[in-house]
Structures are given as C-alpha cells and as structure tokens.
Amino acid sequence: MRIDPPVRIRFILLAALAALFLGSLFVWSGVYSVAASRGHFAVTEWLLTFGMRNSVKTHALGIDAPPLDNSDLVTLGAAHFQSGCAYCHGAPGIPISPIAQAMLPPPPDLATNMPPWRDRELFWIIKHGIKYTAMPAWPVQQRDDEVWALVAFLRRLPSLDAAQYRDLALGGLRVPPQSGESLATSETTARAIGACARCHGAGGARPASSLVPVLHGQRAEFIVASLEAFTSAQRASGIMQPVARALTGDDFRRVADYYAALQAPHAPEEPTDTSAIERGRDLAEQGDPDARIPACAGCHGEDALKTYPRLAGQNLPYMLNRLRLWKRGLAPGTATETIMAPIARELSERQIEDVAAYYASGGPSAGASR
Amino acid sequence: MNGILQSVLAPHGPQAGQIATLAWALFAFGSLVLGLVIAAIWLAMRGAPRIREVLARERTIILLGLALPVAALTILLACGAWLTRAQTGHADEALRIEVTGQQWWWRVVYDGPAPIVSSNEIRIPVGQPVDFTLKAADVIHSFWVPSLGGKIDMIPGRTTRLRLTAERAGVYRGQCAEYCGGPHALMSFKLIAMPRHEYDAWLERLAGPQSAPSTDNEQRGQLLFLAAGCGTCHAVRGTDAAGKIGPDLTHFASRGSVGIDTLPLTAENLDRFIRDGQHIKPGNRMPEFRIFSSAEQTALVSYLMSLQ
Numbered sequence: 001m002r003i004d005p006p007v008r009i010r011f012i013l014l015a016a017l018a019a020l021f022l023g024s025l026f027v028w029s030g031v032y033s034v035a036a037s038r039g040h041f042a043v044t045e046w047l048l049t050f051g052m053r054n055s056v057k058t059h060a061l062g063i064d065a066p067p068l069d070n071s072d073l074v075t076l077g078a079a080h081f082q083s084g085c086a087y088c089h090g091a092p093g094i095p096i097s098p099i100a101q102a103m104l105p106p107p108p109d110l111a112t113n114m115p116p117w118r119d120r121e122l123f124w125i126i127k128h129g130i131k132y133t134a135m136p137a138w139p140v141q142q143r144d145d146e147v148w149a150l151v152a153f154l155r156r157l158p159s160l161d162a163a164q165y166r167d168l169a170l171g172g173l174r175v176p177p178q179s180g181e182s183l184a185t186s187e188t189t190a191r192a193i194g195a196c197a198r199c200h201g202a203g204g205a206r207p208a209s210s211l212v213p214v215l216h217g218q219r220a221e222f223i224v225a226s227l228e229a230f231t232s233a234q235r236a237s238g239i240m241q242p243v244a245r246a247l248t249g250d251d252f253r254r255v256a257d258y259y260a261a262l263q264a265p266h267a268p269e270e271p272t273d274t275s276a277i278e279r280g281r282d283l284a285e286q287g288d289p290d291a292r293i294p295a296c297a298g299c300h301g302e303d304a305l306k307t308y309p310r311l312a313g314q315n316l317p318y319m320l321n322r323l324r325l326w327k328r329g330l331a332p333g334t335a336t337e338t339i340m341a342p343i344a345r346e347l348s349e350r351q352i353e354d355v356a357a358y359y360a361s362g363g364p365s366a367g368a369s370r
Numbered sequence: 371m372n373g374i375l376q377s378v379l380a381p382h383g384p385q386a387g388q389i390a391t392l393a394w395a396l397f398a399f400g401s402l403v404l405g406l407v408i409a410a411i412w413l414a415m416r417g418a419p420r421i422r423e424v425l426a427r428e429r430t431i432i433l434l435g436l437a438l439p440v441a442a443l444t445i446l447l448a449c450g451a452w453l454t455r456a457q458t459g460h461a462d463e464a465l466r467i468e469v470t471g472q473q474w475w476w477r478v479v480y481d482g483p484a485p486i487v488s489s490n491e492i493r494i495p496v497g498q499p500v501d502f503t504l505k506a507a508d509v510i511h512s513f514w515v516p517s518l519g520g521k522i523d524m525i526p527g528r529t530t531r532l533r534l535t536a537e538r539a540g541v542y543r544g545q546c547a548e549y550c551g552g553p554h555a556l557m558s559f560k561l562i563a564m565p566r567h568e569y570d571a572w573l574e575r576l577a578g579p580q581s582a583p584s585t586d587n588e589q590r591g592q593l594l595f596l597a598a599g600c601g602t603c604h605a606v607r608g609t610d611a612a613g614k615i616g617p618d619l620t621h622f623a624s625r626g627s628v629g630i631d632t633l634p635l636t637a638e639n640l641d642r643f644i645r646d647g648q649h650i651k652p653g654n655r656m657p658e659f660r661i662f663s664s665a666e667q668t669a670l671v672s673y674l675m676s677l678q
Contacts, residue, residue: 287602287613287615289614289615290507292615292655293615294599294602294603294613294615295602295613297602298599298601298602298603298613299598299599299602303596303597304597304598304599305594305597305598305599305661307661308599335659335660335661336661338657338658338659338660339599339657339658339659339661340657341657342655342657343657
C-alpha cells in the first residue's frame with residue numbers, strides 16, 4: 001500500500017511533537033526519582049560505566065606521563081590523599097565513610113580495588129573529575145605537577161599495608177591517644193593544624209617530601225601572607241588551598257609564629273656540584289644584568305621585606321619546581337608572584353638549577369656552617 | 371624656553387637645517403622633473419607633429435633619459451654629501467654623551483673625567499656641538515630628535531655616532547624610530563637645551579650624590595625602597611641601591627616624567643606606575659609592585675619625589 005507523502009510527513013511531525021510533549025510532562029511531573037538510594041537499572045549502569053570509561057580513555061590519549069617512581073612525589077601525594085581522598089575512597093586501615101558509600105555511584109575503594117586505569121587516565125580523572133559522579137575536579141587547573149604527585153601515590157597504594165600508609169600519609173606523625181573527655185568534647189581544628197607538620201615537618205624534622213617547602217625560620221609575615229593567598233585562591237595550589245581554608249585568621253598568625261621561631265634543620269648531606277653552587281652564588285649576588293635578571297639577594301636577603309621568603313636551606317626540588325612552573329607560564333596570582341614570575345621566566349634552565357643548588361646548599365650562610 | 375618641538379619642518383640646529391635644506395632642494399628639483407615629465411607626455415600626445423618627431427629621436431632619449439638623470443643625481447649626491455658633512459664627524463671640542471637604547475628606555479652617560487649616569491632625559495648646552503655615541507643593549511632602536519637632526523639606528527654590538535647642535539634653548543622631543551617591541555610607541559625622551567652656565571651648574575648637581583631623605587616619611591620610603599628590592603634594578607647614587615637593570619633614579623624627581631616620558635611627573639602618576647605600570651605602559655620590564663599598604667606606598671612615593 002502506498003501512503004501519500006504529505007500524510008507520512010504530517011504523521012512523523014505529529015508523533016515528534018507528541019513525544020516532546022510527553023517527555024516534558026514526564027520531567028515536569030517529577031515522577032522520575034533522582035534518589036541515590038534507588039540505584040540504576042543494570043542496563044543504565046552498564047551504559048553509564050561504558051560511556052564514562054571510554055570518555056576517560058579518549059580524553060587522556062594525548063597526555064604524557066612523567067616518571068612517577070619518585071619518593072618525593074609519592075609522599076606528597078600520600079599526604080594529600082589522606083586529607084582529600086580517603087574519606088570517600090578509603091585507605092589501608094581506614095574504611096570508607098558510610099556516608100560516602102551511600103553515594104551513587106559509590107566511590108571505589110582504592111585501597112582494595114584499584115580500577116585498571118593507565119597513569120594518564122588517572123591523571124585525567126583527578127584533574128578534571130567526572131560529571132554526574134561525586135568525583136570533583138582538581139581545585140586548581142594550572143597545577144598538573146600536584147596531580148601527578150597523587151597519581152604517583154596511587155601507583156604505590158596497592159602495595160601498602162596500614163602501617164606503611166600511616167608512615168607515608170602522616171609523615172611519621174604520632175597522634176597521642178586522647179582522653180575520653182577530650183575525644184568527646186574537643187573541636188576538630190587540631191586535625192588541620194596537624195596537617196602542616198604532616199608535609200612541612202615540625203620541630204627538628206624537615207618536610208617529608210622535598211617538593212614541600214621548609215617553613216622553619218621563615219618570617220611569620222611571609223607565612224601569614226601565603227596562607228591568606230591560598231585561602232583567597234590567589235596562589236595556585238590544589239593541595240594548600242583546602243588546608244588553608246580549614247584554618248582561621250587567628251590560626252594563621254599562631255602557626256606562622258610557631259614556624260618562624262623554629263631553627264631550620266640541616267639539609268641531608270648530598271653530593272653537590274660545587275661549580276653549580278658557585279655559579280648560583282654569582283647569580284644570587286650579582287644577577288645577570290645582560291639578561292635583565294636582578295640579584296636574588298636583593299629581595300631574598302636578610303634585610304628584605306618580611307613578606308618575601310628567605311631561601312637559604314630551602315628544599316632543592318621545591319625551588320626547581322616552583323621556578324619551572326613560572327617559567328612554563330603559571331599565571332602569577334599574588335602581589336609577590338607578580339614580581340617574581342617575570343624574573344623566573346627570564347631564567348635559563350641552567351640558571352634555575354644553579355641558583356636553586358646555591359640556596360639549597362645553605363645560600364649566604366653556607367660558608368659559616370660548612 | 372619655547373614649547374616642545376618635534377618636527378623636521380622646524381629645524382633648530384645646523385644639522386637639522388642642512389637636512390631641511392636638502393629636503394626642500396630635493397622637493398623642488400623633484401617637482402621640476404615631474405613638471406617636465408608631464409609636459410613631455412602632453413607634447414607627445416597632443417603636440418605638433420614636428421615636436422613629436424623631435425621627442426621620438428634617439429638623441430633626445432639619450433639626452434633626457436640618460437644624460438639628464440645621471441647629471442642631476444650626481445649633482446644631488448654631491449650636494450647632499452656636502453650639506454650633511456657635519457652630521458657624523460667627531461670634533462675634539464664637542465661634548466660627548468653616550469646613549470644606550472634598551473627595551474624601553476634610554477641610558478644616558480655624560481662623558482667626563484668621571485662619567486655621570488642618568489636616564490631618559492638628555493640635557494645639552496645651547497650652541498655647542500654634541501657628539502652622541504649610540505648603542506643598543508638588546509634589539510635595534512633608533513635615535514631621532516627631528517628638530518635637531520637626522521635619525522640613526524642603535525644597533526646591538528655596534529656603535530653609531532651622531533652630532534647635534536641646538537641653536538636655541540628649548541625642549542626638543544626625541545623618539546625611538548625603529549620598532550623595538552611592545553611599548554615602542556612609549557619610548558620617547560626629552561632633550562633639553564639650556565644656556566651654557568645653567569648647563570654647567572646642572573651637570574655639577576647631577577654629578578653629586580643624592581641628598582639624604584629629610585622627613586620621617588621619606589626615610590621610611592627609602593627603607594622600603596631598599597627592602598622591597600627596588601635597588602636590585604635601580605641605582606640611587608649614595609645609597610645601597612646600585613642596580614643596573616633599570617633606569618638610574620638618582621635625581622629622579624628633577625626629571626619631568628614617570629615611566630620614561632609616558633606620564634608627567636606627579637606623585638599620583640608615580641603611585642599609579644608602581645602599582646599599575648603594566649596598564650600604563652603595557653609590556654614594560656618593571657613588574658607591578660602591589661605589595662605595599664597605602665601608608666607604605668605614600669612613603670615610597672614621597673621618597674622618590676624627594677630625589678631632586
């Protein structure tokens with residue numbers, strides 16, 4: 001039987017309109033339940049998972065993973081995993097919170113069941129998060145170096161037992177047993193304060209990861225200004241911003257005074273390239289006027305403003321990372337970064353290595369201490 | 371003093387005068403040649419048959435097409451060489467000033483038993499030839515004071531020379547005349563010609579150290595200037611600030627501008643340039659310093675404004 005073409009077209013149009021209307025009615029009526037408690041049909045779940053996996057794989061195709069077998073990266077990643085991820089994903093010896101487990105989809109327990117992602121795919125997931133799940137994006141999109149630290153840790157995670165995990169994530173910190181009364185009545189800010197030492201060390205201990213700056217002996221004004229810059233998100237760090245936000249303005253001053261009063265612990269003796277240190281000293285003291293690089297000592301010396309950091313004895317990998325971040329174009333967020341970033345961009349890779357080696361070796365005080 | 375001058379049509383020195391004379395001679399001669407060509411074309415199309423026949427002869431073509439241009443260009447070249455003979459020579463009695471073009475400012479060194487470093491404003495005595503030694507620190511710049519003389523490139527790794535003489539006192543505007551990057555258009559300077567005795571007195575003052583800040587506020591400003599690292603790039607003679615990367619700020623407040631002739635010198639403009647220099651002169655090499663409280667900023671500005 002042959003149907004007249006105008007009739008067929010009219011029928012299709014009417015059917016489409018009816019479908020649109022019914023669909024709108026369905027959404028408007030609220031009959032569909034968005035309850036996380038109800039789960040998905042098996043077919044929906046399969047489809048969503050299939051789409052998500054392929055999306056991650058496709059988007060991660062162009063990413064090159066740096067070498068991740070690096071204990072500084074692993075330790076830094078572990079400390080952040082403890083404060084940022086363990087609540088939902090668990091950790092050796094730390095069960096997932098039942099609250100997190102009741103999400104839809106429930107977050108995978110990474111301690112026992114790490115999905116078989118490639119490094120670059122883990123990186124993409126951590127950096128960008130996943131829509132319609134509770135997986136958040138990295139709070140600061142310019143800090144790929146931090147995301148890689150977490151990937152490095154996730155690679156180590158399956159082989160860790162509870163004690164090894166505690167050592168890595170808590171930086172060897174021992175939380176003294178509290179009395180029943182203090183457990184029952186104390187506020188939880190203590191946890192955030194403890195968070196500083198987990199990465200930055202305290203007392204006579206240097207930071208657990210050399211990618212983390214030594215705060216011992218820095219001016220309190222500098223530490224307060226840094227915490228304020230992290231809180232206001234002017235200074236880019238997905239690791240430090242949440243930590244700083246957990247503190248209040250009064251905490252800033254107190255914790256800054258604490259670190260300012262500490263004596264910087266000696267750096268572990270490492271094989272040093274004395275000629276690099278000498279070149280670094282020249283650059284730090286004289287600058288490189290032809291390349292328009294001012295002397296570092298002008299702003300990082302003892303007489304400089306208290307809001308400028310002191311660099312003597314600072315961790316070498318931390319300084320290298322920070323200078324390279326600027327050189328690769330990290331947009332300056334704070335007032336002091338606005339001054340430093342253009343200078344760092346003018347430094348050559350060799351100058352970065354030299355000057356970092358010089359300050360890491362003790363800087364101007366090296367002659368006296370060695 | 372007259373107004374600020376920047377025009378090749380208003381020469382105020384013998385060198386600029388020679389160039390202007392030459393330019394007018396070229397213009398007049400060019401007009402004459404253009405008139406001849408138009409007349410010849412008209413005659414070739416509309417002229418009497420006899421004239422057209424003369425124009426078409428081989429001899430006419432050799433005479434007007436070869437001999438005349440060769441003779442005219444030779445005369446003009448000789449005339450030009452003779453007129454501009456004093457543009458680049460060095461004379462012993464001439465004053466010497468070295469100017470180095472840098473992105474995007476001018477380093478000025480007055481020659482003498484002890485060279486005197488300054489920047490962004492050049493002063494010369496009236497009536498005396500001044501030999502400029504011109505250098506470039508980074509890219510090619512070009513030194514041009516249109517009312518006083520020709521322009522000449524400043525080339526990295528080479529030294530070029532230029533002689534200028536101002537015939538009367540005044541402020542002459544100079545300009546970098548070779549594109550040298552972002553804020554090239556804001557790379558100008560003032561050349562101030564003053565009577566000899568005033569110039570001598572001024573130079574003597576310039577050579578002296580900076581007087582120490584007098585008020586509390588200025589002293590606070592000086593401490594901030596040193597602690598904030600300003601002295602790492604800028605020099606103020608007589609203090610610890612000895613940077614060579616940016617303009618020398620000794621006697622800064624006796625110069626008339628902020629940001630290398632970008633804004634007139636006022637406390638408000640100076641304050642803006644320190645905080646917001648990348649908006650005022652986009653791309654300039656000085657990072658913005660937004661680290662000071664308003665009291666600190668006021669102290670710093672009053673210190674800089676005291677550098678008379």
